[in-house]
Amino acid sequence: MDITSLFTQFLSGLTYGTILFLVAAGLSLIFGVMNILNFAHAALWLMGAYFSYTFWNLMQEHSFAFWLSIPLAGFAAAAVGWFLEVVLIKRIYKRELHEQLLITYSIALILSDTIKLTWGVTNKLIVRPEIIRKPVFIFGSPLDSYFILVILSGAAVAIGLWWFLKYTRYGHIVKAAVHSREMVGALGIPIPRIYTWVFTLGIFLAGFAGGIQAPIGSITLGMDNAIIIQAFCVVVIGGFGSLLGTLVGSLIVGEVFSFTILFWPDGAMVLIFVITAAILIVRPWGLFGTPMRT
Amino acid sequence: MILFLLAVILPYIVPVFWVHVLTEILIMGLFAASFNMIFGYMGQLTFGHAAYYGVGAYTTGLLMVKANVPLLVCLPLSMLSAGLCAAVLGYFCVKLRGIYFAILTMAFGQLVYYIIFQWYTFTGGDNGLQGIVPPAFLGKAANPYYFFTLIVVAIGMIALWIISESPFGYTMRAIRDNAERTEFIGINIQRYMHLNFIIAAMFAGLAGALWGPFNRSVAPDLCNWQHSGMPVFMAVMGGPFNFLGPLIGSAIYTMLMAFVTSFTEYWPMVSGIVIIVVVLVMPGGLLGLLGDKLPFLRQNGSDTKETNG
Numbered sequence: 213m214d215i216t217s218l219f220t221q222f223l224s225g226l227t228y229g230t231i232l233f234l235v236a237a238g239l240s241l242i243f244g245v246m247n248i249l250n251f252a253h254a255a256l257w258l259m260g261a262y263f264s265y266t267f268w269n270l271m272q273e274h275s276f277a278f279w280l281s282i283p284l285a286g287f288a289a290a291a292v293g294w295f296l297e298v299v300l301i302k303r304i305y306k307r308e309l310h311e312q313l314l315i316t317y318s319i320a321l322i323l324s325d326t327i328k329l330t331w332g333v334t335n336k337l338i339v340r341p342e343i344i345r346k347p348v349f350i351f352g353s354p355l356d357s358y359f360i361l362v363i364l365s366g367a368a369v370a371i372g373l374w375w376f377l378k379y380t381r382y383g384h385i386v387k388a389a390v391h392s393r394e395m396v397g398a399l400g401i402p403i404p405r406i407y408t409w410v411f412t413l414g415i416f417l418a419g420f421a422g423g424i425q426a427p428i429g430s431i432t433l434g435m436d437n438a439i440i441i442q443a444f445c446v447v448v449i450g451g452f453g454s455l456l457g458t459l460v461g462s463l464i465v466g467e468v469f470s471f472t473i474l475f476w477p478d479g480a481m482v483l484i485f486v487i488t489a490a491i492l493i494v495r496p497w498g499l500f501g502t503p504m505r506t
Numbered sequence: 507m508i509l510f511l512l513a514v515i516l517p518y519i520v521p522v523f524w525v526h527v528l529t530e531i532l533i534m535g536l537f538a539a540s541f542n543m544i545f546g547y548m549g550q551l552t553f554g555h556a557a558y559y560g561v562g563a564y565t566t567g568l569l570m571v572k573a574n575v576p577l578l579v580c581l582p583l584s585m586l587s588a589g590l591c592a593a594v595l596g597y598f599c600v601k602l603r604g605i606y607f608a609i610l611t612m613a614f615g616q617l618v619y620y621i622i623f624q625w626y627t628f629t630g631g632d633n634g635l636q637g638i639v640p641p642a643f644l645g646k647a648a649n650p651y652y653f654f655t656l657i658v659v660a661i662g663m664i665a666l667w668i669i670s671e672s673p674f675g676y677t678m679r680a681i682r683d684n685a686e687r688t689e690f691i692g693i694n695i696q697r698y699m700h701l702n703f704i705i706a707a708m709f710a711g712l713a714g715a716l717w718g719p720f721n722r723s724v725a726p727d728l729c730n731w732q733h734s735g736m737p738v739f740m741a742v743m744g745g746p747f748n749f750l751g752p753l754i755g756s757a758i759y760t761m762l763m764a765f766v767t768s769f770t771e772y773w774p775m776v777s778g779i780v781i782i783v784v785v786l787v788m789p790g791g792l793l794g795l796l797g798d799k800l801p802f803l804r805q806n807g808s809d810t811k812e813t814n815g
Contacts, residue, residue: 247605249605249608249609300782303786304785307785307789309551309604309605309608310545310551310738310742311742311785311789313551313553313608313735313738314735314738314739314742314781314785315781315782315785315786317735317778317781318777318778318779318781318782318785319778319782320778321774321775321777321778321781322774322775322778322779324774324775325772325774325775325778326775328772329772437732441612441616441731444609444612444613445613448609448613478624478625479624481616481620481624482617482620482621482624485613485614485616485617485620486617488613489598489610489613489614489617492598492602492606492609492610492613493598493601493602493610496602496606496610
């Protein structure tokens with residue numbers, strides 16, 4: 213195994229990790245602030261992918277269609293997320309764990325069928341613009357040029373989120389809410405409204421990730437089933453509610469998956485679950501999380 | 507008892523299709539009841555119970571297809587293998603509580619799923635195992651296998667009932683209601699929870715073992731997390747604080763599924779809507795709801811726990 217192909221593998225792991233990061237960041241945020249484990253997250257991610265296909269399809273004759281469809285997918289998914297929060301999720305914050313899981317699980321079932329009803333069972337393909345169709349060579353190893361775009365946009369989102377949490381008023385409120393909801397409420401901040409927007413932001417990230425994912429391959433039904441579990445693994449490894457943890461966790465999962473598949477293709481997923489289980493046993497709150505109040 | 511008599515008479519009245527549905531109700535009912543040993547009696551939510559169901563199903567499937575072992579021998583062996591898996595994996599699970607317990611059981615469940623899914627040479631991978639035929643003495647018709655299932659499930663349910671009413675079962679309730687206090691009176695709660703986890707897994711394995719010959723095949727999907735969600739819903743629907751709740755839940759869920767899938771392929775959407783309505787409208791499940799509305803139906807007051815939704 214020469215160094216170039218290892219580097220290629222590293223980059224593809226990085227790409228996969230970036231997608232996972234975008235999905236898991238919202239999942240982690242929602243769990244960190246509201247203690248809701250959102251099974252429907254990946255369904256909304258997939259919906260984002262389909263949205264971006266639709267937008268791209270509608271604006272096909274324009275050159276900006278491809279670029280615009282990705283953020284629009286985020287906003288469209290966020291609208292669905294906002295609606296779900298206001299209608300349903302709002303009612304279950306104070307419910308018991310199994311009820312919350314059942315509700316988000318049901319939402320996932322309903323959304324999957326909604327996708328099937330809306331977009332049909334045929335695979336959808338987004339044709340990329342000319343500039344990002346050819347591979348580029350980095351240190352002599354070929355790489356899909358779109359992958360670089362994926363990695364860069366993931367980095368941009370990570371920096372944006374970090375900036376939001378560190379330097380804005382709302383970011384501070386969100387961070388405070390991860391630590392103590394009661395205290396934030398006692399300071400006169402309208403908790404229900406914060407919840408709605410945190411959920412919407414999380415789903416925006418999921419939809420955006422779906423939009424980013426869409427041009428990588430074709431969009432197929434059921435893609436969400438695998439990614440939700442892997443996103444859970446990322447969040448568990450990194451720690452619920454920690455942005456840095458989610459970043460590290462998604463890179464670990466992405467790279468481990470990418471390299472194991474070279475040497476032991478059958479064991480790639482198994483290894484990820486072994487790592488996840490080991491983290492849960494030794495440090496249930498994850499690498500960068502803090503022990504939880506529950 | 508009434509239920510049992512009903513279960514004996516029904517197959518003579520209803521068409522063959524519904525006999526299959528009844529068989530499925532029984533198998534899933536035992537599965538859900540075993541899940542409820544952890545959920546209702548121990549107060550922990552497992553989201554990976556299908557793993558033990560799947561291990562049971564694959565034990566019987568492999569033994570019958572590859573070694574021609576008679577079904578009656580397979581059943582206890584399936585319980586044993588599921589129990590052994592739970593002994594190893596459960597050891598770690600019972601150290602955690604609440605959401606972490608749910609996630610770790612789910613992670614282990616997916617671990618088992620991917621091992622079965624990827625191990626083509628042994629388990630057949632995603633092709634599953636075909637050609638698991640019920641033994642000759644049960645024939646090919648639906649009814650004999652139904653009665654066989656009925657007997658096995660009845661024995662399993664009685665065993666679970668005895669366990670849940672034993673001092674051990676009451677220790678589990680004590681752990682559920684107040685783990686700290688139970689520990690203070692000198693009970694090693696982790697060992698008790700581990701034991702309960704193994705027992706629950708063994709009966710899930712038994713239910714799984716019945717599935718293979720019924721369906722003539724087993725597939726890795728039996729172990730994945732979606733399948734782990736089914737007993738959660740059945741228990742919640744029927745009422746987790748009543749011994750028969752999960753069985754009732756299984757009956758409602760399975761019949762609804764058989765009914766809905768006969769005219770639409772969008773069963774997941776229908777089931778999702780049903781689950782949401784059930785969770786929002788009747789937090790104590792159907793039996794909990796009946797118990798609230800008609801107090802005389804309540805079997806024994808100590809069994810129903812207040813749910814403050």
